[in-house]
Amino acid sequence: MPLDRHTAPNHPKWTDWRWQMQNRIHTAEALHRWINPTPEELEAIEKTKEVFRWNITPYYARLMDPDDPSGPVRRQVVPHLDELAPDIVGVVDPLEEVAHSPVKNLIHNYEDRVAFCVTAECAIYCRYCLRKRMVGDAAFFMRKGELQEAIDYIAAHDEIRDVLLTGGDPLTFNESNLEWLLSRLRAIDHVELIRFGSRMPVKLPYRITDALCNLLARYHPIWVNTHFNHPKELTDDAAAAIAKLKSAGVPVGNQTVLLRGINDDAATMKALCEGLVRMRVRPYYLYQAQVIGGTAHFRTSIEKGMGIMRALRGRTSGFAIPTYVLDTPFGKVPLNRSYVKGRCDDHVVMESYDGRLWAEPNPRPPGETTTVTLPAVDMPDTAATIPTGGDAFVPLPTVA
Ligand SMILES: *Cc1c(COP(=O)(O)O)cnc(C)c1O
Numbered sequence: 001m002p003l004d005r006h007t008a009p010n011h012p013k014w015t016d017w018r019w020q021m022q023n024r025i026h027t028a029e030a031l032h033r034w035i036n037p038t039p040e041e042l043e044a045i046e047k048t049k050e051v052f053r054w055n056i057t058p059y060y061a062r063l064m065d066p067d068d069p070s071g072p073v074r075r076q077v078v079p080h081l082d083e084l085a086p087d088i089v090g091v092v093d094p095l096e097e098v099a100h101s102p103v104k105n106l107i108h109n110y111e112d113r114v115a116f117c118v119t120a121e122c123a124i125y126c127r128y129c130l131r132k133r134m135v136g137d138a139a140f141f142m143r144k145g146e147l148q149e150a151i152d153y154i155a156a157h158d159e160i161r162d163v164l165l166t167g168g169d170p171l172t173f174n175e176s177n178l179e180w181l182l183s184r185l186r187a188i189d190h191v192e193l194i195r196f197g198s199r200m201p202v203k204l205p206y207r208i209t210d211a212l213c214n215l216l217a218r219y220h221p222i223w224v225n226t227h228f229n230h231p232k233e234l235t236d237d238a239a240a241a242i243a244k245l246k247s248a249g250v251p252v253g254n255q256t257v258l259l260r261g262i263n264d265d266a267a268t269m270k271a272l273c274e275g276l277v278r279m280r281v282r283p284y285y286l287y288q289a290q291v292i293g294g295t296a297h298f299r300t301s302i303e304k305g306m307g308i309m310r311a312l313r314g315r316t317s318g319f320a321i322p323t324y325v326l327d328t329p330f331g332k333v334p335l336n337r338s339y340v341k342g343r344c345d346d347h348v349v350m351e352s353y354d355g356r357l358w359a360e361p362n363p364r365p366p367g368e369t370t371t372v373t374l375p376a377v378d379m380p381d382t383a384a385t386i387p388t389g390g391d392a393f394v395p396l397p398t399v400a
């Protein structure tokens, strides 16, 4: 009997994370048993095959509204024809992560910390993923020898005090691989902090097992940042996963991506942040969506994001309010008026932590309303921006 949204939760292995991984939905035929896909969604599944993988865990699929193609969970994971739209600013690697990688999958951009992409595997493939260029791509999976090379690099650089394990999703690793990795990193004296960036509490909370928590507790200080985007994702199962991490002494933060039509209004963002703090999760960053090919339909204007931040301040607990940031090749820039200089047509000009100017391509979507207006500025000669055109574009298939 094939699984469907009604019968699957009764399966004896429903809460077994490996079973969830093995039974992920990645064909149109299977999707029909979970939601009523629209003809456009079915066409998008066919046409986006070459561009980006898709996969949905049965747990996350249950959170989709079967009849609403614009539902906030569904839009994050079901392919959409807009992913094929020509995108004036769509680039593969807007943060120049490849240029900042001294060894494969290790991004050393800030002096004292690194982002270490230990795997390209994920449990689901979020359609707006920052690392679409690598997530799910066989070329970015890491062999043991390659992981060891990155560890050797960290060991040889005593300025690195903070190691962020990311991907893909590092918690797709089993306990024995995690133990291998954590024991080697902990053996390096100057590595003070190890943190995970993982969406498992959101897309597959059953991954947070007692065995995993016991393992993490042996390598403290370990921090985890997860990635909830919408109040609908704050389920009892997600809360139980968070509670386990907290009991193991792991502080949990959250990084949300600001997504047009999903969470880009003050009421939704407030409900999300307040729900997170009820689960003892600290809202850490709210990310401006990056300019990645095929994701223009998810992006909002920076003014709109700043307006949401204005609406939160003073109206909820201070620690329920994240920092709104844009990641750039010069580091993360807080999107508030001390760093943001103004708008020059389709670009927003800002200053990085070390005083470099960055101009982010950020056209205002037609019809967008917001309470914030940025001053008009001229493009400074010194501002760097994402190269557009030529090889920087994602090769998108043409839509017939
Ligand atoms: C985001 C990021 C970090 C961590 O930044 P924090 O602001 O400390 O959370 C580290 N390295 C890279 C390359 C990053 O993108």
Ligand code: SF4
Pocket: 122, 123, 124, 125, 126, 128, 129, 130, 131, 135, 167, 168, 169, 199, 227
């Ligand atoms: S969970 Fe994170 S890394 Fe994985 S596809 Fe989603 S955004 Fe990308």
